[in-house]
Amino acid sequence: MRRRTTLAIAAIAALTTLVGGCSSSKDSGSASSNSNDSSASKVTGTITVLAAASLTESFDTIAKSFEKANPGTTVKISYGGSSALAEQINQDAPVDVFASASTKNMTAVTDTGKAETPTTFVQxxxxxxxxxxxxxxxxxxxxxxxxxxxxxxxxxxxxxxxxxxxxxxxxxxxxxxxxxxxxxxxxxxxxxxxxxxxxxxxxxxxxxxxxxxxxxxxxxxxxxxTDYPIATMKKAPNADGAKAFMDYVLSADGIKVLEKAGFAKP
Structure with missing residues (x-):
């Protein structure tokens, strides 16, 4: 009788181990699936940027590096006077990112609710x-x-x-x-x-x-x-791309390019 009881307990233990193993395998597969979903959502497409003319050389360099780091993206930058660029945005031009050479011109955009909260990145x-x-x-x-x-x-x-x-x-x-x-x-x-x-x-x-x-x-x-603020637009056509490009500008690599050009920390 004692031998039968021992065998029964062993069988239950083995079954529990088997079920636990299947459950672990399923969880692992779910994690793998989530990882693949993250990879599938990487940044792609065109990112439209309006930037102060004084940022031309620096942003051209940063854009090339960004595109290299994010295959499938194209950064399209239009340069000009910040006041004129702000006016374009307030007239509903399709823009993802605005980099201004003045807080006043950025404020002209944020006051109309067009832009997210800006970050001052150089001076x-x-x-x-x-x-x-x-x-x-x-x-x-x-x-x-x-x-x-x-x-x-x-x-x-x-x-x-x-x-x-x-x-x-x-x-x-x-x-x-x-x-x-x-x-x-x-x-x-x-x-x-x-x-x-x-x-x-x-x-x-x-x-x-x-x-x-x-x-x-x-x-x-x-x-x-003068301070230079940068912001993504609330109705950016490529919201993921806008955030990724702004993050790249603010990264150590982006700031290094800007400082090499002669910009100072704010």
Whole structure:
């Protein structure tokens, strides 16, 4: 009798082990299925970005790296003055990500409910740009106030124009430009073509111009800076792609590209 009882207990134990094994196998299969689902939802498609003109070289580099890291994606970037880009967004242009050279222009978008909460990712400051030969012999900020010096500036509503105006106010200078351009790249081009003796632009744009342009420092006590916020749009056509691209810009790799270009931490 005792032998039969022992055998019965052994049989129950074996059956329990078998059922437990089947259950474990099923759970494992479910985890594998979830893993496959995650892989299937990776970022794809076109990601539309509007970015300040001063971000051109940096964002072109970041976009290429992002596309390489995310096969099947295409980052389409349109550059321009932040004020004009904000206006496009508020007129319902289909955009995934907006990177502005000014908190004011980003606020113009967030106030209408178009964008998610922005993150300030870099900062920029101003510098005098002159042709490599410097024909007007400009050596300091005060030289830009001379009546015979042709100065190019950004339009007053554009961040580079707003920030340059702060510099002149800080220095107590009145500068009359010969041209007001729609963004920082257009302003710098006037100097590159020798159509202007000087321009006040971002340090990053002077650096990006290479040998064609000479930069003249503006003293820190009168210089001015601007913050760069970035945000995804609430109705982004490619919401997953928008978040992934913004995260990449904010990553160590993205910030490294920006700092190499001359941008500073905010």
């Amino acid at each position: 920029n400051k101003m510098q005098i740009a002159v042709p490599a030969s410097n024909p007007a012999k400009i050596t300091k900020l005060a030289d830009l106030a001379k009546p015979d010096v042709k100065v190019a500036l950004c339009q007053p509503q554009v961040p580079c124009g707003v920030t340059a105006a702060k510099v002149f106010t800080n220095a107590g200078l009145k500068v009359t430009p010969v041209t007001l351009e729609q963004d920082v790249k257009s302003t710098l081009t006037k100097v590159e073509l020798n159509e202007a003796d000087a321009a006040v632009v971002y340090v990053t744009d002077v650096k990006a111009a290479g040998d064609k342009i000479k930069g003249i420092e503006i003293p820190d006590d009168v210089n001015a800076t």
